Amino acid sequence: MAKSMLIISRQAPWSGPSAREALDIALAGGAFDLPLAMLFLDDGVLQLAPAQQPDAVQQKNLAANLQALPLFGVDELFACQRSLARRGMPSEGLEPAMTVLDDAELQALIARFDQVVTL
Numbered sequence: 716m717a718k719s720m721l722i723i724s725r726q727a728p729w730s731g732p733s734a735r736e737a738l739d740i741a742l743a744g745g746a747f748d749l750p751l752a753m754l755f756l757d758d759g760v761l762q763l764a765p766a767q768q769p770d771a772v773q774q775k776n777l778a779a780n781l782q783a784l785p786l787f788g789v790d791e792l793f794a795c796q797r798s799l800a801r802r803g804m805p806s807e808g809l810e811p812a813m814t815v816l817d818d819a820e821l822q823a824l825i826a827r828f829d830q831v832v833t834l
Contacts, residue, residue, distance in 0.1 A: 720832060721751065793814050
């Protein structure tokens with residue numbers, strides 16, 4: 716049986732390649748039916764902000780990759796409640812839909828997976 720993996724994305728969408736790499740790993744793993752989930756933590760929650768303008772910083776839009784996660788079998792998507800609150804983002808209506816977790820729930824989530832990759 717394949718080991719389960721949690722991918723934690725902690726970087727803002729345009730601060731470097733880490734946000735895109737985390738999404739690429741999730742999409743590739745999902746395409747191969749690996750049991751994985753994705754958690755957006757710290758500045759990683761900024762990837763979930765609506766109406767981003769990546770052209771302004773000469774970057775590609777990550778929104779299509781985010782929307783594709785469920786299509787590739789990555790159905791378990793999580794966001795950190797504290798990270799959202801610190802950045803003034805609402806925890807309701809996130810797209811794609813995800814479960815918002817408090818600190819205790821985050822610890823339980825991380826403990827549930829065999830491997831944890833943080834980018």
